[in-house]
Amino acid sequence: MSDLTLLGAAETAALVARGDVSAHEVTARHLDRIEQTDEAIHAFLHVDRGLALAQADEVDRARAEGAVLGPLAGVPLALKDVFTMQGAPTTCGSKILEGWHPPYDATVVERLKAGGVVVLGKTNMDEFAMGSSTENSAYGVTRNPWNLNRIPGGSSGGSSAAVAARQAPLAIGTDTGGSIRQPAAVTGIVGVKPTYGGVSRYGLVAFSSSLDQGGPFARSVLDAALLHEVIAGHDRRDATSIEAPVPRVVAAARGELGGVSGMKVGVVSQLQGEGYQSGVQARFDETVELLTGLGAEVIEVSCPSFEYALPAYYLIAPSECSSNLARFDGMRYGLRAGDDGEHGVEQVMSMTRAQGFGPEVKRRIMLGTYALSAGYYDAYYGQAQKVRTLIRRDFDAAYKKVDVLISPTTPTVAFLIGERADDPIAMYKADLATLPSSLYGGPAMSLPAGLGDDDLPVGVQLMAAVQRDEQVYRVGAVLEAALQERWGGALLDRIPELAMGGVA
């Protein structure tokens, strides 16, 4: 059997369902791949070979007994270490949760298990999902498989790198301001942020409650759609989860809902141009032209309030996180520092948090505390929530004119590790194009659009109206097919052979 790690998820599932290959074999090969490549990449924080193979064996057993398998049964997956899963640690990339073993599974994990998806392990991330480069992890950086000196994006850098490096055909990340889409863009794969509320947050350690959303990484739009359908759907344990049926993303990805001919696509004036690398702008312009060629009508759309998305986000998210992270106080789980009989509880809490949290987390906690404090609430948090309404109005107006919006996913290709580590604002600008749809709550996808500066991947972002996730998959699938035809294969085929055990 040729290299199983080259296959996509749909293909793998089909082989397993037909009995052409065992789930055990598939998982074993991917575990080997991790072993060969992860010393260089460091995508994973925790891999449990025994547990993964046991899950795979379970699928093989079910198949042998004649059970009907789910559409992704037997497919391996990398899970961002921000989801709780029994039998493994959940660290959220932080020292404060080092060694913590949650006593319950996240809903997303329950659904993956029920679907026979094999979780290989937990992936690296920026601490508590705060960052755009995975450099804020307390457990070391993850390296971009395209160039080991470059960041893989963040905060879901580990998940994205794992898929790009073929350690797994699928991964789950979370996106609060762009943390699935931006890593997908800089590692040359597909990443989707579903409509807010589309995927249950029960068991997703909260960073910014009104923005966090779990979503799929994959090497094709169809694979992402298949994973999207496994994890999405109403959950009674999450009061913010949507009750309506999951949008028909798989059908859309298969073209069953139509192509792009006749669709209206909006280019957002504010999300391009100045601040965007020339390579990024060029790949974006070409993609837009391609869409026109495919029969879509492209219109320029202006969304003036998007200028305020970054400041609004960096008030809302830190505010919510300052409250969400208060529970890490050393009393019930996780790290406890300073409990030597000399210090009272207040001091122990303060020492624990000082020791357990990294600089970015501390910055955002203090920023959020400030924005919510008496006398400042109206000017900061209160005002930011109003800006959010204005952003929503811009989107609503846009979606009356067009079916989807399009922009570059992020202004630059993957930057060098260390390049922006001391410049928070520069780091925040990686999210310029992804923030508006986060604040609005609508679905958004990043898919590979070609190579930019330094021969590094560029992503293009498709956005749609709230609960219209199928629209981004519909357009994404067509675009992907057209681009791959132009390239003679997937963008990922061009990933250089790196010193990763000699296997590219």
Next chain:
Amino acid sequence: MTADTTEPLMSFEDAIATFDPVMGLEVHVELNTLTKMFCGCPTEFGAPPNTQVCPVCLGLPGALPVVNEKAVESAIRIGLALGCSIADWSRFARKNYFYPDMPKDFQTSQYDEPIAFNGALEILVETDDGPRPVTVGIERAHMEEDTGKILHVGGATGRIHGADYSLIDYNRAGVPLIEIVTKPIEVEPALAPSVARAYVTELRELIVALGVSDAHMHQGSMRVDANLSLKPRGRTEFGTRTETKNVNSIRSVERAVRFEIQRQAAVLQSGGTIIQETRHFHENDGSTTSGRVKEEAEDYRYFPEPDLTPVAPDAEWIEALRSTLPEPPLQRRARLREEWGISEHDMQSLINAGALELVEQTVALGADSADARKWWTGEISRISNERGLDVAELPITPSDVNRIIVLTSEGSLNDKLARQVIEGVLAGEGGPDEVVLARGLAIVSDDGALLEAVDAALAAQPDIAAKIRDGKVQAAGAIVGAVMKATAGKADAGRVRELILERVGAPPS
């Protein structure tokens, strides 16, 4: 533990002659829903520590709250019963502060969008001129969650000061609470402590009648914080207020208000200023002492709870709930007064004793209301006063009292024996029948045994028999007394008297 410092006090009379008190009462009611406010853990009191906890109420990373429908219903009913407007749209908010009994280090509560607001409770306050109606304005009632329970270890008293460390049980964390806040209460100064007491009493009756909580102050299912400030007579601006917590009974509410009036008056009179602080009430001497004064006022950084949706009860549902409300307290009181044929004054005594509901329950079991009142406001109230407890805190139930009344009317007990049965029940010796059996308290009704005692007593006092035969029937009393003594009070005095007269051969009376 007594007060740490002896603060000077002005006499109550002098204090109210100079200052006008303004009170604010905050009452927390623990709802009797089966499950917690935001998760499906049971709320039953008394379970082993940390056995009624889940990821949500333990605040584990990744856990999310979902609102208990029944708690919303109870909150609305409480609001309606207090004459409040029910918000057609209300939200939860996070109250952010760090404390080890708070799993999330924020409390999910309601801030500027409470579910009920702007109501009033009519109460009657006992004055020298009879009961006076007072209207206590209700600012708001809102939903929130309770914290875990802390045990302080080490140190002399199990309280914070001097404790070495603490142990926490999170069973109680997440239990639904309704916080009811009054508008500032300004009444005739002399009445302030009584008004506070009457308000809490009435409110408690209302809560129990609604069936939303058992509202036992001594068990913590109803907690009162008393806020008090003084203003010099004639002034309009409010003074600085203190908040007194740990007020664990209805009588303590009255004492705490009274003490604070006296203490604050002394401070102000001597030219000092009142420190805005939380104070702790001491049961043993009725004093309040300062809690640790914070350097800066707490900033709770309230913001709307993003994990929960707004509560928007529809008008139909609210009206349906309105029809489930019990009788308003004053109306119920008037009805019972008529049914029982008692005076306003007697009714007020019942209420002051905190016994109205208990009497009503006893009557519901079949007892005559006069009998029920006699025991609850008589012997049982006497004992509760002696022990410094509310009547409701004593371990004797309406069922017990009804049984005692039945036994007495059957002739198995007389009043003296009944009092001993009460003592036995309170001591935990069992129900009335068990106590009677164990202590051998039944009235001797066997005539044979009584005659023996009668004969013995007559023989011991032969001149009495002669007096009786002469027509001085009252003299029999001495023999009755002797027989009662001989039978340790277990004889029916009336029957004894009959037997004496028969024996002596006196003319029937």
Next chain:
Amino acid sequence: MPALDRDDVAHLARLSRLQLTDSELDHYGEQLDVILGAVARVAEVAAENVPPTTHAVPVVNVVRPDVIVPCLSREDVLAAAPAAEDDRFRVPRILDEEEQ
């Protein structure tokens, strides 16, 4: 927009229970100043009559029935406790009177 001085940052650190050294206070203070400078722009937007948005998809009345759901076992509850005694979480000396 006023700059944050060391006392301001110390206040924020205290409110959020983060023990920081003096030089950390200065360092974070500088960075927070820069960030606040960038985010304060939200004030430029005229939004007097604009209602705030707290939820992307506005829904109301999501509730659960008052029905008991199985809890965690006590072993699971205490499993990760940094310190436990008598089936309870053991925590250091509490000096501040705040409890209900």
